[in-house]
Amino acid sequence: MTIQQTVQPTVDLAMFGGGRAVPRKLGIRPWPMVTDQDEQAVHRVLRSGRFTSASSGEQEITGLEREWARHVGTEHCVAVSNGTAALSVALGAAGVEPGDEVIVPALSFIGSAAAPLHLMAVPVFVDIDPVTFNLDPAAVEAAITGRTKAIVVVHLHGLPAELDEITAIADRHGITVVEDAAQAHGARYRGRSVGSFGAVNAFSLNVSKNLATCGEGGLITTDDADVATRATMLRQFGELIPAGGERSYVAHLLGWNCKPNAVQAAFTRSRLARLPAETAVREENVRRLLGRLAAYPGFLVPEVPRDRTHAWHILRIRVSPAAFGLADAYAGPLRAVVQRALRAEGVPAVPYQLQPLPAQRVFTGRRGFGAYPWALPGVVDRPYRAEDFPATLRVLDDSFTIQKAHLHPESGPLLDRYADAFEKVWQHREALAAIAATTDYTPHWERASEIADTEWAGAFPAR
Ligand SMILES: Cc1ncc(COP(=O)(O)O)c(C=O)c1O
Incomplete structure (x- = not known):
């Protein structure tokens, strides 16, 4: 199929007043979808x-x-109230203590790095591999010190990280692997489900996730009975609460109150029954979209190594300046223009994360527990600097994401029109490249920094 056969080259881009490639009537299906069965599950709990x-x-x-x-x-x-709590509880149950260093990828959701901080551990950020968007194993090894206690292995966007390599590094150094599988329900690595590789692992059930609840929720998985018991105590004030018997109200350790809610558990159970079927249909829909995009060298679609499956929680697409006839320095401006053009066509292209996690004010401003954990004796307080994470910066600059629109199993026809939109944008590449080469551009992380300066002045003393 040639480009000309499906879209007329004369069709104007919607950003210049032409018609949209994605008809408005093809709206995004709501997520999570709620069936009668899900409603009955919730009512069952309300009545119980x-x-x-x-x-x-x-x-x-x-x-x-x-x-x-x-x-x-x-x-x-062990179920808990949300994915961030799942990660904190998992790290706590694995024995992470104040002043320990915990390795976290520089590109992830803030929860991946907030979780160790809630234990007064020190997040040590590591750059990503720009192809998989996951931890670069060589960078992980280089970041290990005598204080490293754990590695938070995020399976970003749903693609399993390099689990064998990272686990081997961790074993060599006596470090605990904790998977952050918040975005990766159902993804498999060498035949095994994510969430079964680390000593203890975390999932999120937030409404946005592939396995969503009707609100917030989190799940912790482990093979270790002691870790599971500690996790259970950590979620409920440090207490052991017997299933059918009397509660003693004896707190054995410092815990949180992040108990799960039965309404949300019932809703998730109902959805879990459909997870494998939904995952299979999503795989088909997304593969068809990405297969069409791959025909245009300007768009770099996610690569999935043969030994793993992708949960396709978020679709991240990079833009290649060379394919648009531009030098590398124009990666950001080009991505911005392409993103604008796609949005005008009806593709909800959005950034996911504006800055590397270490550039967040919580870290650059040392806004933890007072000056802690960084002021703890023996802690080496290293600078948190965005420029130390070039792969993360590059990916943030030259890519955008599609979120949620592709999750519903009936999103296939919508994604087919998205593919038309990409095709149309690619046809107009010369015009778009010319705009990119001449317009002002502010990288996401500079915008994030401006937001941090202006949105909330804050009551924290500068550190
Ligand atoms: C990679 C990652 N880790 C942790 C979390 C935290 O999960 P929750 O929002 O349920 O606290 C999320 C949620 O967005 C996530 O995407």
């Missing part, structure tokens, strides 16, 4: 009167824990 994991005789949370452990292939699962 058992609403949290501390409710005597509660069945939905324990049922979800049992089913998710089986799905992932681990011995144990």
